[in-house]
Amino acid sequence: TPVDFASHPKNATVLILGGGVTGVIAARSLAQKGITSFIIVEARSELGGRAQDAKFGAKGKEVTVELGCNWVQGTQTGDGLANPIWGLVKKHNVKVQNNDWDNITTYDMTGANDYTDLFFESEDAYTTLTVGAGTRVDKKLVDATGRVGYALTGWKPQTPQARASEYYQFDWEYAQTPEQSSWIASSWGNNFTYDPDVGGFGGDNLMAIDQRGFKTFIQAEAATFLKPNQVMFNSTVTNITYSNSGVNVTLKDGRFLLADYAITTFSVGVLQNDDVGFSPPLPDWKEEAIQSIVMATYTKIFFQFDHDFWFDTQMGLYADEERGRYPVWQTLDHVDFLPGSGVVFVTTTGDYSIRIESLPDSQVKAEVLGVLQTMFPHVKIPEPLDFMFPRWNANPLFRGSYSNWPPSFFSQHHQNLRANVGRLWFSGEAMSLKYFGFLHGAYFEGERAGFLLAECIKGGSCVEDQVTQDVTNCAPYKI
């Protein structure tokens, strides 16, 4: 039954659904504009969302490891645009360390094998790919897959070593393959973050090694303005009823909340998988936009050993016969990070991550130990002291790690994804045109939603994203 919004007492002017970076920054932006009647509604017992860590390691040797986001990607070049996450990291003294992704040792099925020449060739091929995408934008050419782009710009990997090098440049960032990703959007995603020539922040990657957790940057920021009555923890939203006069949110425990407006910041994975119901059902244009973007998965698999027997560089790369099989390695037991921690981890992405999420821990552990034995044939790989990996895709609060833009996601889809339906607004990392996937994308989207909604509430203009009811083909098929 429709809710009679006029006759119920309101809990707040705005409900902010989700307490990740987007939700916290949306709240701060509302507050900055004088709107303080809001409540952040969060399923977990803390703020941060995908900024999430765990204590890991044997008794007496525990360290904090980041299960989700780990880097400030791009900082600032000269007086160009600064990454706002870097600003918060500095403001709240979060400990970060420069991570040189080119400081790498390469391995394959024969053990250590120096194919760094090929590795740097693949880095150049990636740059060429992004330049090619820029040309397509200038010429208004259609999008294509990253694979098409690589081939047309002359990169055709034929060996496991070349494929692993390509993986490092591409999948390790987008969490999907070049075949699954937009050539154009993946390129601007890279350039707007890393390339100062187009307004990007620059090439640095700062890795958080703060033992309070990377999440400190956003939790400490929240503490500067958020009052206890402006946040509800352990409150899982199951249904959102919306109209042109208000929004009503039902929680798992039966409580319900009423407000003039709501901003959902749930991941597109959550929206795609019906973890939250909408009444009335979302319009077709909205549903098509939600289903047309991808929630990709990026998985870090952590090991702690009694002692370090692996590479001295910051990074390691393993080329298997199978592309994407336990490829990218990082050591925390490095003089720049957490020396003596005994922690090393490997990352998988995309379909491979979904595969391992369905396996028992014991099997994944055995497989990765097998890979380590292949990488280090002369070492008897010891039994790890601890082992762990998060299952982001199966987690109903996330359903993956971050969004990736497929080649069939068009600019009208993007606008439709971001557009409000009645008084329900949509925000989150995936709504960011330039920075989808990244923490700074979440930040800028939260700021945008908070500022625009404050204007709207204060009776100024209610600027709305243009909705395209039907995303049509500019050159329809004639069959």
Ligand SMILES: Cc1cc2nc3c(=O)[nH]c(=O)nc-3n(C[C@H](O)[C@H](O)[C@H](O)COP(=O)(O)OP(=O)(O)OC[C@H]3O[C@@H](n4cnc5c(N)ncnc54)[C@H](O)[C@@H]3O)c2cc1C
């Ligand atoms: C493994 C991994 C690695 C990453 N690495 C990086 C990196 O190095 N650098 C970088 O810039 N970005 C990285 N990212 C991406 C970055 O973490 C995200 O872009 C960003 O945190 C998204 O913020 P958000 O607020 O939009 O969404 P979220 O953080 O997902 O916030 C949404 C909130 O909603 C809550 N929620 C969900 N469902 C419900 C419900 N039904 N009821 C109530 N609450 C609910 C969730 O608990 C969450 O707190 C990574 C992400 C992952 C997972």
